[in-house]
Structure formats: structure tokens, C-alpha cells
Amino acid sequence: MKTDWKPLMQRVSSEMIKSIVVSLWFVFLTFPLMVMKIRPLDQTIEWRWMNLVYVGVGAFFLSFVWRYLMARKERGSEKDEGDSWQKRIGMKIRSDKRISVSGLIGVGIFVLIFPFLFSSYQTSIMITALMYVMLGLGLNIVVGLAGLLDLGYVAFYAVGAYFYALMNHHFGIGFWAALPFAGGLAAVFGILLGFPVLRLKGDYLAIVTLGFGEIIRLILENWNELSYGPSGIAGISRPGFFGFEFTLQQHTVYLFYIMVALVALTTIVVSRLRNSRIGRAWIALREDEVACQAMGIDKTRTKLTAFALGATWAGFVGCIFAAKTTFINPASFTFMESAMILSIVVLGGMGSIVGVMVGALVLILLPEYLRAFSEYRMLAFGASMVIIMVFRPQGIISGIRQRYEFRKQPQQEVSP
Amino acid sequence: MTAPQPVLDVRGLIMDFGGLRALDNINIQVNSGEIVALIGPNGAGKTTFFNCITGLYEPTMGDMIIHTPGKAPVRLNRLKPNVVTENGLARTFQNIRLFQKMTVLENVMVARHCRTKSGIAGAIFRGRKTRREEQEMVEHSYRLLEKVGLDSYVNELAQELPYGAQRRLEIARALATEPILLLLDEPAAGMNPKETHELDQLITRIKEEEGVSILLIEHDMKLVMSISDRIYVLDYGQMIAQGTPREVSENRNVIKAYLGEAFDA
Amino acid sequence: MDYFLELFFGGLTRGSIYALIALGYTMVYGIIQLINFAHGEIYMIGAFTALVVASALSLLGMNGLSLLMLSGVIAMIYSAAYGFTMEKIAYKPLRDAQRLSPLISAIGMSIFLQNYVLLAQTSDFVSFPALIEEFPFMESVTIMRSSELVIVVTTAVATTLLTLFIKFTRMGKAMRAVAQDKTMAMLLGVNVNRVISATFIIGSALAAVGGVLISSHIGQINFYIGFIAGIKAFTAAVLGGIGSIPGAVIGGLVLGWTESFATGYVSSDYEDVFAFGLLVFILIFRPAGILGKTTSEKV
Ligand SMILES: Nc1ncnc2c1ncn2[C@@H]1O[C@H](COP(=O)(O)OP(=O)(O)OP(=O)(O)O)[C@@H](O)[C@H]1O
Numbered sequence: 012m013k014t015d016w017k018p019l020m021q022r023v024s025s026e027m028i029k030s031i032v033v034s035l036w037f038v039f040l041t042f043p044l045m046v047m048k049i050r051p052l053d054q055t056i057e058w059r060w061m062n063l064v065y066v067g068v069g070a071f072f073l074s075f076v077w078r079y080l081m082a083r084k085e086r087g088s089e090k091d092e093g094d095s096w097q098k099r100i101g102m103k104i105r106s107d108k109r110i111s112v113s114g115l116i117g118v119g120i121f122v123l124i125f126p127f128l129f130s131s132y133q134t135s136i137m138i139t140a141l142m143y144v145m146l147g148l149g150l151n152i153v154v155g156l157a158g159l160l161d162l163g164y165v166a167f168y169a170v171g172a173y174f175y176a177l178m179n180h181h182f183g184i185g186f187w188a189a190l191p192f193a194g195g196l197a198a199v200f201g202i203l204l205g206f207p208v209l210r211l212k213g214d215y216l217a218i219v220t221l222g223f224g225e226i227i228r229l230i231l232e233n234w235n236e237l238s239y240g241p242s243g244i245a246g247i248s249r250p251g252f253f254g255f256e257f258t259l260q261q262h263t264v265y266l267f268y269i270m271v272a273l274v275a276l277t278t279i280v281v282s283r284l285r286n287s288r289i290g291r292a293w294i295a296l297r298e299d300e301v302a303c304q305a306m307g308i309d310k311t312r313t314k315l316t317a318f319a320l321g322a323t324w325a326g327f328v329g330c331i332f333a334a335k336t337t338f339i340n341p342a343s344f345t346f347m348e349s350a351m352i353l354s355i356v357v358l359g360g361m362g363s364i365v366g367v368m369v370g371a372l373v374l375i376l377l378p379e380y381l382r383a384f385s386e387y388r389m390l391a392f393g394a395s396m397v398i399i400m401v402f403r404p405q406g407i408i409s410g411i412r413q414r415y416e417f418r419k420q421p422q423q424e425v426s427p
Numbered sequence: 428m429t430a431p432q433p434v435l436d437v438r439g440l441i442m443d444f445g446g447l448r449a450l451d452n453i454n455i456q457v458n459s460g461e462i463v464a465l466i467g468p469n470g471a472g473k474t475t476f477f478n479c480i481t482g483l484y485e486p487t488m489g490d491m492i493i494h495t496p497g498k499a500p501v502r503l504n505r506l507k508p509n510v511v512t513e514n515g516l517a518r519t520f521q522n523i524r525l526f527q528k529m530t531v532l533e534n535v536m537v538a539r540h541c542r543t544k545s546g547i548a549g550a551i552f553r554g555r556k557t558r559r560e561e562q563e564m565v566e567h568s569y570r571l572l573e574k575v576g577l578d579s580y581v582n583e584l585a586q587e588l589p590y591g592a593q594r595r596l597e598i599a600r601a602l603a604t605e606p607i608l609l610l611l612d613e614p615a616a617g618m619n620p621k622e623t624h625e626l627d628q629l630i631t632r633i634k635e636e637e638g639v640s641i642l643l644i645e646h647d648m649k650l651v652m653s654i655s656d657r658i659y660v661l662d663y664g665q666m667i668a669q670g671t672p673r674e675v676s677e678n679r680n681v682i683k684a685y686l687g688e689a690f691d692a
Numbered sequence: 693m694d695y696f697l698e699l700f701f702g703g704l705t706r707g708s709i710y711a712l713i714a715l716g717y718t719m720v721y722g723i724i725q726l727i728n729f730a731h732g733e734i735y736m737i738g739a740f741t742a743l744v745v746a747s748a749l750s751l752l753g754m755n756g757l758s759l760l761m762l763s764g765v766i767a768m769i770y771s772a773a774y775g776f777t778m779e780k781i782a783y784k785p786l787r788d789a790q791r792l793s794p795l796i797s798a799i800g801m802s803i804f805l806q807n808y809v810l811l812a813q814t815s816d817f818v819s820f821p822a823l824i825e826e827f828p829f830m831e832s833v834t835i836m837r838s839s840e841l842v843i844v845v846t847t848a849v850a851t852t853l854l855t856l857f858i859k860f861t862r863m864g865k866a867m868r869a870v871a872q873d874k875t876m877a878m879l880l881g882v883n884v885n886r887v888i889s890a891t892f893i894i895g896s897a898l899a900a901v902g903g904v905l906i907s908s909h910i911g912q913i914n915f916y917i918g919f920i921a922g923i924k925a926f927t928a929a930v931l932g933g934i935g936s937i938p939g940a941v942i943g944g945l946v947l948g949w950t951e952s953f954a955t956g957y958v959s960s961d962y963e964d965v966f967a968f969g970l971l972v973f974i975l976i977f978r979p980a981g982i983l984g985k986t987t988s989e990k991v
């Protein structure tokens with residue numbers, strides 16, 4: 012069967028050649044920065060030839076994967092296989108109450124006994140992860156639902172954190188009293204900043220919000236009278252519980268339950284919003300601004316509500332952050348923080364609640380537990396943002412829209 | 428016979444893009460219960476006319492007034508697009524602009540936005556009023572989908588619909604805003620003869636059952652001639668003819684505009 | 693008066709660098725309407741490449757003008773190669789994607805490249821050799837340093853060459869055609885992919901020039917310099933009118949002077965706040981920029 016082998020061999024060798032070319036190209040590309048390194052002390056150069064081999068071999072194999080995925084994507088655009096697979100499972104879970112209820116109960120029980128199963132340290136990490144779930148869900152309103160790319164989200168986080176820190180520092184105001192106002196103040200900031208900038212087109216909006224985020228951070232860094240500058244504010248009170256005195260460990264457990272409750276609350280609020288009149292207006296705005304306006308939706312107002320609501324959540328989490336760490340300074344509120352929250356939303360799936368949860372847990376927990384990996388955390392964030400956009404723009408889990416059932420007579424139908 | 432009641436009254440409309448005058452002193456009236464067509468060769472300025480009256484473009488000059496029965500006339504100039512819609516003008520788009528990632532039903536529900544009011548608090552607490560309003564929205568939207576023959580697609584994503592169905596969804600969506608005047612921009616574009624024929628009937632039925640007047644842009648002359656009460660003809664931003672289908676089809680200027688200068692030679 | 697002139701030339705120098713980077717932003721935006729968020733990183737990679745190469749070459753005993761030229765040219769080649777590769781990986785597959793996708797991809801690219809350099813080199817500031825030597829005839833001048841003179845002159849020359857290139861060469865004409873109407877250009881037989889690649893290559897090489905010159909002037913670099921410089925250069929591009937080449941230069945200079953005078957006369961703590969403030973102000977009140985023209989979206 013010579014005829015069968017020849018085209019295959021040709022194909023293999025042509026693919027090999029492609030990969031070798033790519034590999035050589037990346038060896039060339041990374042040569043100066045990966046191989047040479049300056050020793051600052053004696054100004055000599057360290058040569059790291061092994062890196063060349065890693066890059067060459069890595070690029071060789073990755074280029075196969077890349078081309079394979081590319082080809083699959085092109086085929087996939089004709090018939091959406093992966094999606095329908097996921098859709099079927101999603102539908103199954105939704106339609107079968109038993110699966111979803113027992114799943115929820117299982118997760119609920121696990122969460123409730125979590126602090127007793129794991130160490131205080133691990134509970135603390137979990138609290139952080141839950142904070143990012145909340146931040147992700149908040150940003151998801153702005154980016155995922157309303158389609159407004161907000162790169163300065165961390166500014167509202169900072170507003171919430173500094174509000175509580177300052178109130179606590181100057182007036183001794185407690186966590187629970189500050190929490191709603193931290194959200195409220197962040198919302199006010201959202202409206203104030205949003206009002207002028209929301210007229211801008213998508214990509215300009217991104218840059219302006221980034222600018223605002225940086226301005227707020229720089230002000231916090233330099234306005235010593237207000238914010239105590241780079242040294243920050245220390246000794247912030249932890250959340251109180253009817254005047255009980257907790258040990259540090261008990262505090263962690265207590266905060267964990269607070270976070271669980273707040274995440275549950277956020278989930279309910281966001282999922283209700285998503286399938287409401289306002290939520291549909293957000294999504295419509297994301298899909299087509301012109302058509303959305305032509306359908307009678309006030310663009311500015313709708314964008315502002317999304318912006319303000321997203322900001323509110325950042326404000327809440329900011330307040331929690333200050334209470335958890337008991338110390339804050341401007342270094343916690345850099346652009347990288349915004350980028351991380353954004354990558355949670357993007358990776359998990361824009362517009363999808365479960366997606367954002369998965370995204371947050373993966374991005375926060377993975378680097379914590381794979382210590383060796385944590386150095387490469389931001390590198391992986393960046394790379395995964397590109398890869399997700401190229402191959403799976405809807406994220407790991409894509410949002411599912413609400414379904415409605417109708418019986419034949421249109422008068423007495425509807426069971427959403 | 429009572430005198431015709433105007434619904435839309437546009438006078439002296441001028442629209443300039445830099446040096447290009449896309450609309451030059453255009454007067455168009457649509458009366459209550461009429462189907463009026465706006466035709467003309469490519470680039471004549473038809474879509475631009477729609478964009479001006481729906482608030483997407485700000486015209487250089489001219490008056491645009493909408494008369495809602497039982498209400499004071501409203502001047503449309505400088506109103507935002509959503510306010511124009513609230514005042515009873517709804518449109519479809521030449522290049523389909525559906526909300527692709529939303530379901531068919533949701534597309535229509537979005538258009539109920541301006542006739543409903545529950546806000547953020549309503550959405551979060553889901554009180555009785557919100558639920559009732561939501562229910563009303565679903566029913567109303569479903570009824571409209573039945574009307575345009577899309578009731579079997581309610582839960583599909585808009586992007587998954589075939590082309591002709593997408594055009595009909597645009598019509599249902601526009602109707603959901605409860606307009607008094609419906610603006611259709613090339614509703615038959617890309618449809619086969621059978622679909623076009625069904626569209627013809629659909630438009631007539633909508634006019635009667637929903638009590639709306641209709642202004643439509645269309646290139647399909649058979650459709651235009653069969654359903655319009657009156658026709659306006661645009662060419663290079665100028666109004667070159669108007670009248671009944673019969674008058675227009677016999678007008679020399681119109682024939683020339685469509686067949687080009689070659690006709691003269 | 694001397695203080696004023698010092699600030700003036702300081703601003704001119706900064707502005708020139710912003711202009712060099714802004715050209716890349718503006719060209720890419722003009723052609724594919726993408727804010728190439730990672731463009732600042734290309735500038736940073738240019739600076740790092742020059743640093744490494746110059747150190748290696750000076751160990752071999754090279755110095756003076758030849759060292760500057762050779763490391764500069766290698767930095768340009770590498771930045772161009774990175775820009776080219778970046779477009780192929782992160783932007784080309786997204787040409788027809790939803791509008792936010794390429795921008796998010798660009799942000800990812802930016803984060804990736806920053807951390808790539810951080811891991812491959814160092815997270816600390818490293819000192820950059822003064823590749824531009826003091827000219828003897830500048831010795832008596834106090835208000836301006838030799839390196840500043842070199843930067844300003846180089847920017848002027850580079851911008852002129854770029855303008856001539858776009859006006860008179862085949863590729864330049866193709867670029868203008870694609871910027872005006874991509875589909876039409878394609879129908880007329882322009883190879884759009886080649887044009888886009890060329891745009892990235894040229895823009896990246898110019899950024900490298902800026903990177904090498906300013907690093908040599910300031911004397912130290914780290915992996916983060918591209919981020920701030922990138923945003924500022926983007927501000928410059930928007931200020932001048934994004935898509936316009938003279939606009940990028942004017943915007944760069946205006947921004948450079950604003951920063952220089954504001955930090956000189958008002959407060960140096962808020963240096964970056966002035967730049968970001970100007971960006972926000974411009975985008976809100978005149979999004980089309982100084983030279984750009986306002987266009988309405990066709991519906
Ligand atoms: N936003 C805009 N900016 C500049 N010129 C525009 C704009 N919108 C429309 N035009 C110009 O106005 C003229 C009329 O365009 P319009 O879209 O109204 O034509 P049309 O009659 O709808 O044609 P078609 O039958 O092809 O849809 C064209 O020359 C078009 O290029």
C-alpha cells in the first residue's frame with residue numbers, strides 16, 4: 012500500500028519542518044534575554060546555554076499543539092462540538108432537580124466543615140480565594156454582562172479598603188458599620204468616574220479607567236496627610252461579633268463564614284440581576300450598542316448602573332481586605348491587581364457565574380499550592396489570557412441563558 | 428372621509444457628512460394607517476433618513492415631528508435614540524443588528540424595556556410587582572413571536588436563526604416597543620421569493636392587527652408596488668418623485684435614476 | 693530663565709521618546725483599530741536587548757559610537773522580531789473576533805512579556821551604560837545634555853524618514869490604503885497580512901530606538917519601564933489624534949512639556965498623575981485629539 016503512505020509521510024515531514032522553523036525562530040528570539048544575563052556586581056555576563064535547549068524543544072512541541080488547536084478551531088466554527096457537549100451537561104443539571112440540589116447540598120456541607128478539616132493557614136488562603144470570587148463576580152457585571160472593559164477596577168477596591176481603614180483608625184468605627192458604606196462610597200466613586208467616561212468607545216474606556224485607577228493609587232501614595240503614604244495604615248480592627256474576644260484562629264474561621272455568606276449573597280444577587288430587565292439591558296448593550304438604544308434603552312444610565320454596581324462589590328471586598336490583613340498600603344492596589352481580577356473573569360467565562368468562581372479558585376489556589384509554580388503565576392496569567400482569547404473566547408464555562416417553557420395556549424404558559 | 432391624520436411629519440431635512448450632502452431638503456409625511464415606501468438606488472440616502480429620524484445622526488437642518496393620537500406632537504430633533512423610541516418610532520436595521528448571544532425571546536423582551544420599569548431593587552428582591560411585570564413581558568414577547576412565526580425558536584440563540592428568521596425577529600423586536608410608526612430598512616433583503624411573499628402578508632397583517640403605520644425602505648419592487656399606499660423616491664439625496672405606486676412607476680425621472688444615464692442615450 | 697530652558701529641553705527629550713513609541717501605537721491603530729497594549733513592552737525589550745548586547749560587546753573591547761550603533765541596531769532587529777511574532781500569535785487569529793477580544797489578548801501579551809523579562813533577567817533596576825558620550829562642543833552648555841541633543845535629533849530624523857516612507861514607497865502607499873478601507877485594499881490586490889506585519893515591524897523598531905536612547909540617558913532600567921512609558925505614549929498618540937503620524941509627534945511633545953513643566957513648577961510627586969490626568973481630560977473632551985477629525989459611526 013505505497014500510495015497510502017506517501018501523503019502521510021509528506022504531511023508528517025511538512026509538519027516537522029514547520030515546527031523546526033518555529034523552534035529555530037524562538038531560539039533566535041529568546042537568545043539575548045534567555046541566554047545572557049548581566050551580573051550587576053562585576054558587570055560580567057552569565058551564559059545560560061541550557062535555556063536555549065528548553066526554548067527550542069518547548070517551541071517545537073508547542074507549535075504542534077498550537078497548529079492542532081488552530082485547525083480544530085477552524086473546524087469547530089462550522090459545527091460547535093465542544094459547546095454542545097457542555098450545553099448538554101448544563102441542560103441536564105438544570106432540568107434534573109435531583110442533580111443540582113444534591114450537588115448544592117454536597118458543596119454546602121463541604122464548605123461548612125471546611126475550617127475544621129483544614130488548617131488555619133489553608134482557611135486563610137480560602138478566604139482570599141473567596142474574596143477574589145466576589146471581586147470577579149463584581150467585575151463580571153461590568154465586563155461580562157455590560158461589556159465595559161474596566162481596567163481600573165482596583166480603584167474601587169482601594170476606596171473600600173481605605174474607607175474602612177481610615178474610619179477605623181480615626182473614629183474607631185467597626186467592620187459591620189463600615190461595610191455597607193464602603194460599598195456605597197465605592198458606588199458613588201463609580202458614578203462620579205463613570206459619568207464622564209462612559210460616553211467613550213470600548214477601547215478608550217479601557218485606557219481611561221486604567222488611567223483613573225493609577226491616579227487613585229498615586230494619590231494614595233503621595234497624599235500623606237490623608238492616606239499615610241506608602242507606609243500605609245496598620246492596626247485595623249478585625250470584624251467583631253457582638254463584642255466577643257476571638258483568638259486569631261477563631262477570627263479566621265469567623266471571617267471564612269462571613270465570606271461564604273457574602274459569596275452566597277453575591278451569587279444570588281448577580282444571578283437575579285442577570286435574568287432581570289436591567290441585566291438583559293446590560294447584555295443587549297454589550298451585544299450591540301446602537302440596536303440597544305434603538306430599542307429604547309438609555310445607554311448612559313444602563314452603563315452607569317453596571318459600573319456603579321460593579322464598584323459596590325469592589326468596595327465591599329476592599330473593606331473585607333482591610334479587615335482581614337489589618338494593614339493596607341497603596342502597593343496592594345496596582346494595575347496588576349486589576350489585571351488579575353480581569354483574567355479571572357476572562358478565564359472563567361465572561362458572563363458566567365460558575366465560570367468566574369472556577370476561574371477565581373483556579374487562579375488563586377493553584378499558585379498557592381503549587382509553590383514552584385507561583386513564580387510563574389503572572390506569566391501564566393498573561394499567556395492564558397491570550398490563549399483563551401484565541402481559542403475559547405467564551406472562557407472555560409460559557410454563560411447559559413435562561414430558558415422558558417410554553418404550552419400551546421399562550422394565555423396560561425410560563426414557568427421560567 | 429376624514430382628513431388623513433399625519434403620524435410622521437418631516438420637513439426640509441438636510442444631512443451633511445463633511446462635504447457630502449446625503450439628504451437635501453427632504454419632506455416626507457406618513458399618515459395614520461398607511462404603508463409608505465422609500466426607494467432609491469444604492470447610496471441614495473434612505474438609511475441616512477432613518478438614522479436621522481431615529482436620533483442616531485443629528486441632521487444639519489430640518490424639522491421632524493411625530494404625532495401620537497391623543498398626545499401633543501413631539502419634535503424629534505436632538506432627542507436621544509431611546510427617547511425617540513419611547514415616543515413611538517421603532518426600526519429594524521438593514522444589516523441585521525440582533526443581540527446575537529441572547530435568546531430569541533430575550534431579544535424581544537429587551538425591547539419591552541422602555542414600557543416597563545422594575546429597577547435594581549426589584550431585580551434583587553423579586554417582589555410581587557417585579558414578578559408580575561416579568562410575566563407580562565414574557566407573555567407579550569411570546570405573542571409577538573407567534574405573530575411573526577418564530578414561536579418554535581424562543582429558546583434558541585438569535586445567532587443560530589436562519590437569515591429570513593432573523594429579519595422577522597427584528598420586526599418582532601421593533602414591535603415590542605409598542606410603536607405607532609414602524610420603520611423597516613430593507614426587510615426582504617436576502618430572502619427568497621417565498622419568504623418575500625410571506626413577508627408581504629406579514630407586513631399587511633401587522634399594520635392591521637397592531638394598528639401601526641409603516642415606512643419601509645425596499646429594493647424589491649414587486650413587494651413595494653404590492654403593499655405601499657404611497658412611495659417616495661430618493662436619488663443622491665434628492666427627492667425625485669413621489670406618489671402612488673402607479674404614478675411612480677411611470678415617472679421618467681425614476682426610470683432614469685434606476686437605469687442610469689444609459690437610458691437617455 | 694535657565695531653569696525654564698532646562699525644563700523645556702527636558703520636556704522636549706521626554707516628548708521625543710513618547711513620540712517614538714506613540715508612532716507604533718498610532719500606526720497599528722490606524723491599520724487594525726487595535727490599542728496594542730503590549731507595545732510598551734516591545735520598547736522595554738528593546739532596551740533590555742541593547743543592555744545585554746552592549747555589555748557583551750564592551751567585554752569584547754568595543755566602545756564609543758560603534759557600540760551605540762551596533763547594540764542599537766540589534767535592539768531594533770529584536771524588537772521588530774518580537775512585534776512581528778506578537779502580532780502573529782495574539783492578534784492575527786482575532787481579526788474577526790468580538791471587539792474586546794483583541795484588547796484583552798493585548799493585555800495578556802503585555803503581562804506575559806513583562807514577566808518573561810522579569811524571570812529571564814531580573815526584577816531589580818539594573819544600570820544601563822551611558823552609550824551616548826558627551827560631545828566636546830557641548831561642554832559649556834548647561835541647559836542641555838549631549839544625550840538630549842541626540843534623542844531630539846534622532847527623533848526628528850526617524851519621523852522624517854517614516855513620513856517619506858509612507859508617502860513614497862509601495863509599502864507606504866499600501867499602508868495608507870489598508871488604513872482607509874481594508875476590504876477595498878484587499879480587492880485591489882494589496883496583501884493585507886504583509887502590510888499589517890510591516891506596520892508592527894516598523895512600529896516596534898522605532899520603539900526600540902526610543903528604548904535604547906532613553907535608557908542610556910537615564911542610566912537604569914527594569915522590566916516595568918514599558919508599562920508606564922506605553923500608557924504615556926498611548927496618551928501622546930490620542931492627544932495628537934490616533935492614526936495620525938504628525939499627531940503622534942505633536943502629542944508626544946505636548947505631553948513631554950506638560951510633564952516637565954508641571955513637575956518642575958508644581959510638584960514632582962504627582963508626575964504620572966499629570967500624564968494620566970491629561971489622558972482622561974483629552975479622551976473626555978476631545979477624543980479625536982488635536983489633529984484627528986471627528987467621525988460618526990456608519991449605521
Ligand atoms: N456616518 C456617515 N459618515 C459619512 N458618510 C455617510 C455616513 N452614513 C452614510 N453616509 C453616506 O451617505 C450616503 C447615503 O448612504 P445611505 O446608507 O443612506 O444609502 P442608502 O440609500 O441606504 O443605500 P443602500 O440602498 O445601499 O442601503 C452614502 O454616500 C454614504 O456613504
Ligand SMILES: [Mg+2]
Pocket residue numbers: 473474475521
Ligand atoms: Mg441603506
